[in-house]
Amino acid sequence: MAAPYEMNDDSVVVVIGSGAGGGTLGTDLALKGIDTVILEAGGRHETEDFVNDEWPSFGQISWLDKRTTSGSWRVAKDFSGLPAWIVKAVGGSTTHWAGASIRIQEHEFKARTNYGDVPGASLLDWPIGLQDLEPYYDNAEDRMGVTRTNGIEGLPGNNNFKVMKAGADKLGYKECHTGTMAINSKARDGRGACQQIGFCFQGCKSGAKWSTLNAEIPRGEDTGKLEVRDNSHVLQIQHDSSGKVTGVLYADKDGNQHVQKARAVCVAGNSIESPRLLLNSASAMFPDGLANSSGQVGKNYMRHMTGSVYAAFDKPVNMYRGTTMAGIIRDEQVHDPSRGFVGGYEMETLSLGVPFMAAFLDPGAWGREFTSAMDMYDHMAGMWLVGEDMPQESNAITLHPTEKDQHGMAAPNVHFDDHPNDVAMRSHAFRQGAAVYDAVGATRTFPTPPYPSTHNLGTNRMSEKARDGVVNKWGQTHDISNLFVSDGSQFTTGAAENPTLTIVALAIRQADYIAEQMASGAL
Amino acid sequence: MRVIDKRPSVSRRTFLRTSTAASAGIVALSVSGGTLMGAKGAWALDVKNLKPETMQTLVQMARDTYPHDRFSDAIYVKAVGGYDDQAGSDAVLKALLEDGVTTLDGMANGAHGGRYVDVGWEIDRVALLRSISDGAFFQKIRGDLVVSIYNQPEVWQRLGYEGESASKGGYINRGFDDIDWI
Numbered sequence: 022m023a024a025p026y027e028m029n030d031d032s033v034v035v036v037i038g039s040g041a042g043g044g045t046l047g048t049d050l051a052l053k054g055i056d057t058v059i060l061e062a063g064g065r066h067e068t069e070d071f072v073n074d075e076w077p078s079f080g081q082i083s084w085l086d087k088r089t090t091s092g093s094w095r096v097a098k099d100f101s102g103l104p105a106w107i108v109k110a111v112g113g114s115t116t117h118w119a120g121a122s123i124r125i126q127e128h129e130f131k132a133r134t135n136y137g138d139v140p141g142a143s144l145l146d147w148p149i150g151l152q153d154l155e156p157y158y159d160n161a162e163d164r165m166g167v168t169r170t171n172g173i174e175g176l177p178g179n180n181n182f183k184v185m186k187a188g189a190d191k192l193g194y195k196e197c198h199t200g201t202m203a204i205n206s207k208a209r210d211g212r213g214a215c216q217q218i219g220f221c222f223q224g225c226k227s228g229a230k231w232s233t234l235n236a237e238i239p240r241g242e243d244t245g246k247l248e249v250r251d252n253s254h255v256l257q258i259q260h261d262s263s264g265k266v267t268g269v270l271y272a273d274k275d276g277n278q279h280v281q282k283a284r285a286v287c288v289a290g291n292s293i294e295s296p297r298l299l300l301n302s303a304s305a306m307f308p309d310g311l312a313n314s315s316g317q318v319g320k321n322y323m324r325h326m327t328g329s330v331y332a333a334f335d336k337p338v339n340m341y342r343g344t345t346m347a348g349i350i351r352d353e354q355v356h357d358p359s360r361g362f363v364g365g366y367e368m369e370t371l372s373l374g375v376p377f378m379a380a381f382l383d384p385g386a387w388g389r390e391f392t393s394a395m396d397m398y399d400h401m402a403g404m405w406l407v408g409e410d411m412p413q414e415s416n417a418i419t420l421h422p423t424e425k426d427q428h429g430m431a432a433p434n435v436h437f438d439d440h441p442n443d444v445a446m447r448s449h450a451f452r453q454g455a456a457v458y459d460a461v462g463a464t465r466t467f468p469t470p471p472y473p474s475t476h477n478l479g480t481n482r483m484s485e486k487a488r489d490g491v492v493n494k495w496g497q498t499h500d501i502s503n504l505f506v507s508d509g510s511q512f513t514t515g516a517a518e519n520p521t522l523t524i525v526a527l528a529i530r531q532a533d534y535i536a537e538q539m540a541s542g543a544l
Numbered sequence: 545m546r547v548i549d550k551r552p553s554v555s556r557r558t559f560l561r562t563s564t565a566a567s568a569g570i571v572a573l574s575v576s577g578g579t580l581m582g583a584k585g586a587w588a589l590d591v592k593n594l595k596p597e598t599m600q601t602l603v604q605m606a607r608d609t610y611p612h613d614r615f616s617d618a619i620y621v622k623a624v625g626g627y628d629d630q631a632g633s634d635a636v637l638k639a640l641l642e643d644g645v646t647t648l649d650g651m652a653n654g655a656h657g658g659r660y661v662d663v664g665w666e667i668d669r670v671a672l673l674r675s676i677s678d679g680a681f682f683q684k685i686r687g688d689l690v691v692s693i694y695n696q697p698e699v700w701q702r703l704g705y706e707g708e709s710a711s712k713g714g715y716i717n718r719g720f721d722d723i724d725w726i
Contacts, residue, residue: 399704
């Protein structure tokens, strides 16, 4: 058979979502000759459609469906209807991501063993280690064109990086460079070199940044074995009396509902939508939702310890020029409990344009304290702080009892409380970030609170034992053999690193496993 | 290092009209106390659905909430000007704005013996705003202003932000790494 596929074709593998996990998995399955349908809730906006303008771009690609928040995290106060800053479009959040591609470290895969019994944390070791993922990391870095791997040179440092680097050197940090980035420093794989446009978050208009939209899905579609159906929002996963999944119910652009039959279903809607979909698929046979015999679906929601430090100088920086995140200090990524917390964090260059700087610098602030900061916009440098946060069972995606989305499905509530370890790490990171800039003459620094979550992790976590999580070491649900999870919700713990590279590596590995299972007749 | 000329590049006179329909009157906002003196004759705004005095107060509130002394009044007028059209079709919003301004003016009268826009010092006006800052009226205005002010290209230029760059080839040949003092 070849794409497009019939609704009643039950030989296809259905992948829900087209981001780092789903877009990569769907493409890899097609490359192996497996008939695959990706159902993407959002529309298809190609490279030329992206907009260098923060609010219009936000309206173009963001996931803005009904969501609610609860808990003591500041995002619930500042952005109560927007817990996450992620994408609803073909390519998912790989259209929006900044490109930082870093491997999880060995000690982070064994967080429970290495960090011990942290009170209040539901830490668990991953059922896999760095060794299991290394060949897939190698593969992912090559196909994504990650700088400083495979002989690819680093990106040139922009003004914002030069300030960071000078401060890092003064402070004695040893590992500061322009990062391992899935953004071409030279033309490669049919995609051009970075033009230093400065709108990485708004969809790269030069195509230099890897995304599933521009690098994976077109290769998959070329095989004739991949159909990407956009504006197809999956509402429920269906199953038969044996407990195997049989297909999915989805709504098209006009709200009309269809059932796409499937041989297997792979859920890759991100760590908010994936558990929500499993919960919204509850049936008489599975009253607590699909794959939820452990009760762990939606639990252990992680969003990384985050924060930013901006600093004003007496001379201009123009940080907005060039690659947004091509700059990193890695010295704090170690596990060194003498700092007062377990796990580590990265410091990465970051810039926002004036519209988003106003919204995010100090949400809710007004008056001269705020405007005198904005007046220094072109004299500012900035960095993002991203580190490992503690999984907590009470941090969870649940179905809202009354709020519904546009299709009448229960909306997700995102509950999050910072763990004391997260708070201690953020304090340390704010202090070190400010020190980097103070070392090179900052006149004022701004410890900026977390933005709506971009790294959403852990809500269908991978576990050795079925009772501790939702999926096994292949991302296959413990309960239902032809139901998989293929996104960051698999993460057992968050680690300090930006998660996309690991999501891609896991998807490549899962594609191998699904192909083997199909070949052996197990699937 | 390529730096941005932050001086206003548009003509001094800006007309902002929120409606093409016949208006209740063009407000020539020249008030005592000096707060809007710089704007005299520099802009005009048709006000159809709100009271002209209400719009005048909203403009002053906008400046007091996000005060940038290098921004012309036209920027603040543009930021709140859209409320007049919205008030035409949204009675709840209209009541929120009219009642909010009435309350604010009442407080100003009690403390200083005049309307809000007549209070001479910013610090005194800001003190009034602080006392209503948890209420729905101020929260609505502030939440809208943080977008409607900072989303204006004129503001970007004043702050040294260049905006869209892809059509100009990005910054690869236009100063992405031209910092010369670090």
